[in-house]
Amino acid sequence: MAYTFYGGAHPSGNKLTYDRPVKKVFIPKKAVIPLSQHTGSPADPVVAVGDSVTVGALVGKSTGFISSNVHASISGKVTRIFYSPTPNLPRVLSVVIEPQGGEDQEFKAARRPDAGSLSKDELLAIIRDAGIVGLGGAAFPAHVKLSPPKGKIIDSVILNGAECEPYLTCDHRLMVEKPKEILRGLALITRILGVKDAYIGIEDNKLAAVYALGQALKSMSGELPGVNVKIVTLKTKYPQGAEKQLIRSILRRTVPAGGLPMDVGCIVHNIGTVFAIYEAVYFSKPLIERVITVTGSCVREPANITVRIGTLIRDIADTLGGFAKEPKKVVVGGPMMGIAQYTMDVPVTKGTSGIVFLSQEDIVRPKESVCIRCGKCIETCPMGLSPTTLMNHVKKEQFSEAKALGIVNCFECGACVYDCPAKIPLLDYMKYGKAKI
Amino acid sequence: MDGSLVVSIAPHIRSEASTRKVMWSVIAALIPAGAAGVFIFGLNSLLVIIASVFAAVLTEVVFCVARKKEIAIMDGSAIMTGLLLAYNIPPQSPLWMPIVGSCFAIAIGKQIFGGLGHNIFNPALVGRAFLMLSWPVYMTTWQNPRWQADAVTSATPLNLFKEGHFELLKNVSTWDLFIGNRGGCIGEVCVVALLIGAAYLLLKGYITWHIPVTYILTVALTSWLFNGRSGFFTGDALFFVLSGGLILGAFFMATDYVTSPLTAKGRIVFGVGCGLLTFAIRRFAGYPEGVSYAILIMNAAVPLIDRYTYPKWLGWKK
Numbered sequence: 001m002a003y004t005f006y007g008g009a010h011p012s013g014n015k016l017t018y019d020r021p022v023k024k025v026f027i028p029k030k031a032v033i034p035l036s037q038h039t040g041s042p043a044d045p046v047v048a049v050g051d052s053v054t055v056g057a058l059v060g061k062s063t064g065f066i067s068s069n070v071h072a073s074i075s076g077k078v079t080r081i082f083y084s085p086t087p088n089l090p091r092v093l094s095v096v097i098e099p100q101g102g103e104d105q106e107f108k109a110a111r112r113p114d115a116g117s118l119s120k121d122e123l124l125a126i127i128r129d130a131g132i133v134g135l136g137g138a139a140f141p142a143h144v145k146l147s148p149p150k151g152k153i154i155d156s157v158i159l160n161g162a163e164c165e166p167y168l169t170c171d172h173r174l175m176v177e178k179p180k181e182i183l184r185g186l187a188l189i190t191r192i193l194g195v196k197d198a199y200i201g202i203e204d205n206k207l208a209a210v211y212a213l214g215q216a217l218k219s220m221s222g223e224l225p226g227v228n229v230k231i232v233t234l235k236t237k238y239p240q241g242a243e244k245q246l247i248r249s250i251l252r253r254t255v256p257a258g259g260l261p262m263d264v265g266c267i268v269h270n271i272g273t274v275f276a277i278y279e280a281v282y283f284s285k286p287l288i289e290r291v292i293t294v295t296g297s298c299v300r301e302p303a304n305i306t307v308r309i310g311t312l313i314r315d316i317a318d319t320l321g322g323f324a325k326e327p328k329k330v331v332v333g334g335p336m337m338g339i340a341q342y343t344m345d346v347p348v349t350k351g352t353s354g355i356v357f358l359s360q361e362d363i364v365r366p367k368e369s370v371c372i373r374c375g376k377c378i379e380t381c382p383m384g385l386s387p388t389t390l391m392n393h394v395k396k397e398q399f400s401e402a403k404a405l406g407i408v409n410c411f412e413c414g415a416c417v418y419d420c421p422a423k424i425p426l427l428d429y430m431k432y433g434k435a436k437i
Numbered sequence: 438m439d440g441s442l443v444v445s446i447a448p449h450i451r452s453e454a455s456t457r458k459v460m461w462s463v464i465a466a467l468i469p470a471g472a473a474g475v476f477i478f479g480l481n482s483l484l485v486i487i488a489s490v491f492a493a494v495l496t497e498v499v500f501c502v503a504r505k506k507e508i509a510i511m512d513g514s515a516i517m518t519g520l521l522l523a524y525n526i527p528p529q530s531p532l533w534m535p536i537v538g539s540c541f542a543i544a545i546g547k548q549i550f551g552g553l554g555h556n557i558f559n560p561a562l563v564g565r566a567f568l569m570l571s572w573p574v575y576m577t578t579w580q581n582p583r584w585q586a587d588a589v590t591s592a593t594p595l596n597l598f599k600e601g602h603f604e605l606l607k608n609v610s611t612w613d614l615f616i617g618n619r620g621g622c623i624g625e626v627c628v629v630a631l632l633i634g635a636a637y638l639l640l641k642g643y644i645t646w647h648i649p650v651t652y653i654l655t656v657a658l659t660s661w662l663f664n665g666r667s668g669f670f671t672g673d674a675l676f677f678v679l680s681g682g683l684i685l686g687a688f689f690m691a692t693d694y695v696t697s698p699l700t701a702k703g704r705i706v707f708g709v710g711c712g713l714l715t716f717a718i719r720r721f722a723g724y725p726e727g728v729s730y731a732i733l734i735m736n737a738a739v740p741l742i743d744r745y746t747y748p749k750w751l752g753w754k755k
Contacts (some may be wrong), residue, residue: 006751011450078657107473150525166450244751257752328443352469362450363443369512370554374694375645376454384750386699389743406750414448421454422554428446 003201004235005248007382009415011238011336013205016295016302017169024306026319027105031074031310032084032090033059037349038133039140040066045095051078056286059095062128068141068350070095071133073288073308075103083344087332088339090279094347097310109283120192123281130280131287131350135272136160136241137333139351141208142273146192148262154193156266158250159186159274161202162234162241165334168354170291171271173304175202175209178275179216183224185278189269190227199250200230203236207212225399238336239413243268245382257409272353287350295321298327307348313355314344327357336414366423377416377426383409387416387426394433402433410434460513460693466634467689473617473627473634478528479583483624486523489535491517496543505721506552514553515661518542521561524624524685525729526568529580529589534572538564558736559696563731574707579620594680599725603666605730606618614679635688647704648697648711649687653678655712664720683715686728696736703739710735 043060047053053072058071076099078332097361099105118126125342128143148154159182163171175182190198196365202210213231213311219225232250234240246268253264261268272290279285288309295302307316313330318321332346333337335356348355377387385406393402410430417427475483497515501508510516513589519539526534542564550556553568569576581590597606609619625631638644643741657674665671691697691711698707711731718727 009452011452030648087461124586125494248751256754257750259752328441329445329449330442330450331447333447335447337447338449340442340444340449342442344442356449358449363447366451366455369509370552372456372459372554372694373699374459375699375704378699378748382751384748384753386748388699403702405747406753407749409752412447414569418448418450419452419454421456421459423447423455431446435616 002235003232004237004243005240005382006106006384007415008237008239008245009380009381009418011166011418013236014166015169015172015205016167017293017304018172019208020169020173022173022304022305022306023290027099028308028311028315030315031072031308032094032312032313032347033070033073033097033098033310034084034089034158034241034347035060035070035091035093035351037069037070037086037139037309037351038091039138040064040068040379042093043067043094045068045081047078047095049081052076053078053097054103055105055169056288058098059244060355062131064342066141066144068133068165069129071131071286072097073310074099074105076100081083086344087341087352088351089347093232106283107288109285112282112284115282123188123192126281126284130276130285132273132280133287133350134270135276135290135350135353136270137337137351137353139349142269142277145267145269147310148193148267152215152262153264154262154267156197156199156251157186157189157193157195158246158266158268159198159200159271160241160243160246160268161200161206161271162246163206164203164236164240164242165336165353166238167295167356168293168334170211170293170304170353172206174271174275174291175206176212177296179212180220181278182213182274183220183229183270184282185274186229187224187227188277188281189274190224193267196226196228198227200229200231201234201240201246201250202231203240204233205236207233208228237263238415238418239382241391242382242411242413248258257406290348290350290352292348292352295354296327297359298323298325298357298361300324309350310347312345312347313341316348316355317344317357323357325359328360329358329363331356331358336418337412343375368424369422371422371424374421376419376421378421380415382413382415383411385410387430390433391424391429394429394436397436399433399436405436407433408437446582452710457512459643460517461504462641463638463689464513464517464520466637467517467524467624469630469633470624470627470685471524473630474524474528476540477582477617477626478580478623482528484532485522485526485528485530485535485623488532489523489539489672490516490519492536492539493522493543496540497548498698500544500548500552504548504552507555507561512553515543518547518560518564521690523566525561525565525622525682527576527579528623529578530575534568534575537721538568554695556667556695557739558733559690559693562690562733565729566733581620582618590620593725594619594676594726595719598676598680599719603630611640611675611679614676619680622682625685628679628684631688637683638688641690644688644692645704646700647701648691648708651705652687652711652715653683656715659713659716664716681719682728687711688731690729691735693731696739698739698746700743700746700748702748703742706742706746707739708737709740
């Protein structure tokens with residue numbers, strides 16, 4: 001049985017940084033820390049301009065269940081609190097921290113010796129306080145995902161190491177370099193949820209990660225008592241890492257339309273998230289840095305780097321030795337679903353998995369021609385929709401028809417646009433149609 | 438430098454596929470059958486093909502200019518229509534026939550509806566139907582392969598069957614049908630050349646198996662069941678599959694994107710429908726061959742098929 005799902009596209013991988021170890025680069029001269037980097041209500045600032053903060057200190061307090069704490073990623077003085085653009089929002093209240101020189105920028109890890117014996121509620125509190133959100137992109141608060149409502153029976157945990165976006169390799173590098181830490185994080189999650197079956201899904205273009213995790217699993221089976229961990233090699237296909245598709249591939253279960261993974265008894269967490277959970281629980285370390293991939297044809301030396309949250313994209317570009325060519329499009333996230341930025345003065349947030357600098361040649365938007373009804377978009381749509389039919393309804397402003405044909409199920413993966421021979425920006429129509437419903 | 442950053446909705450990369458590539462691949466896939474036709478029937482068929490393509494392109498240009506649209510002949514679709522029309526007429530036709538047919542195909546079959554992507558009926562088949570209705574004698578005067586003694590014949594194998602000349606049919610073996618040693622339209626006779634082109638399109642993913650396979654199987658099955666000379670279950674399925682325009686129609690015309698259903702399920706319905714109609718026309722109607730009319734009739738049903746075969750999405754529930 002091949003571990004795969006219906007539909008999907010095959011963009012070329014372009015994993016330029018596949019075998020580049022994660023580098024710790026630099027402490028930025030300035031960190032712009034948005035108070036809303038997550039799904040849910042923004043955090044409230046708890047610092048004022050002029051305050052001195054040390055790395056790891058709370059700067060924004062969670063304002064509800066679906067919300068998240070935000071921490072200082074560097075030590076220094078709060079110089080400004082203002083509305084800054086972030087990679088996915090136009091204006092977010094943000095705290096600017098600038099080092100005054102001489103501060104210690106290393107986070108003082110407080111090792112928690114009793115990490116192995118904490119109770120479920122203690123673990124959840126640690127994860128919530130550490131401000132951990134999904135690092136795959138949607139940035140949904142992790143403690144919420146780990147607290148399924150009563151009545152939902154969860155029997156499986158899936159770690160998402162598919163990393164199906166072209167160019168990105170941050171999850172791959174984490175799996176290769178920190179397999180034991182990831183498995184320890186996984187052990188914590190299985191303990192919180194009380195599940196016995198855990199799966200780690202990895203696309204078959206990342207066999208180094210499959211091997212590393214397999215070796216680690218062999219050497220530390222004692223640390224995962226009673227948990228059956230299976231490393232699943234998935235077919236390389238976009239969007240293999242989308243939650244519903246991943247669940248289809250691994251468990252052959254279908255999440256009902258409009259439903260959540262927990263409706264079919266499973267919970268999916270990104271590799272980066274699990275690593276962050278491990279660090280939070282074992283070292284009391286809040287989410288102040290993450291691994292990102294800096295890549296694209298414009299970058300002289302594509303790299304995987306650990307950066308502090310709030311580092312501006314401009315500073316990262318400068319530090320990595322500048323550009324080989326002038327970037328014409330700066331995409332935060334992967335090239336399939338990432339968001340093109342209008343300025344490089346946006347900070348890395350918790351949900352930033354990579355920055356792709358694309359050149360003029362990469363971004364030529366081919367001329368749109370008329371739909372020839374080839375049906376390729378239907379073959380490709382991983383949700384089993386007919387993008388061309390929906391487009392025709394949206395063009396005629398027949399939004400109720402589009403709704404009846406399931407337009408809300410589109411999760412905007414862009415596979416149809418990638419494959420369309422007529423180069424129609426189908427996703428533009430999908431987004432417009434969804435917004436009009 | 439920031440002011441020059443380009444912003445757009447994802448995805449930021451696109452595949453290499455393009456409409457032009459698809460069309461030219463189909464044209465390339467049609468070349469073996471045309472070459473075989475020219476080899477079998479002689480030079481006049483080459484002139485017919487050239488005239489047909491030339492007229493199709495010219496008509497396209499005239500319409501593009503008149504409609505103030507970009508002249509899009511290099512997308513290959515007009516060339517393809519001209520080529521397919523030529524493949525669907527007898528080899529010794531006078532040259533005005535493909536010219537009139539192609540003009541009609543592009544003008545009435547395609548451009549009147551709004552051009553590429555908007556036509557309801559397969560343009561080449563519209564052209565053929567027009568010629569068939571207007572000049573039936575020319576369209577049913579056949580030529581034998583040039584190495585046979587009597588050049589002009591009045592019958593294709595299906596004609597012979599329809600008219601009951603079974604003793605003459607004995608001269609045509611299955612192998613003859615397969616390699617094209619028989620009378621017929623320019624592009625339809627050499628089955629092996631058609632299959633080479635079809636295999637290329639299938640391998641490249643430009644067409645899917647759904648329409649051709651269901652179409653051919655339906656014709657084979659119904660012919661075997663009901664088209665025998667001595668009762669049910671005695672029909673020569675292979676003869677009916679190989680002897681008319683079925684292979685050309687099933688792989689190259691019924692699969693025309695614009696005029697066939699969008700989904701796999703719809704394509705199966707379409708293929709079965711084409712097969713049943715082809716059989717019905719061959720068996721019960723006045724014409725010995727029914728592929729072109731079967732496809733045209735099913736073209737009209739495509740919007741209906743699309744409506745009732747809209748895909749069920751992931752997690753769909755009533």
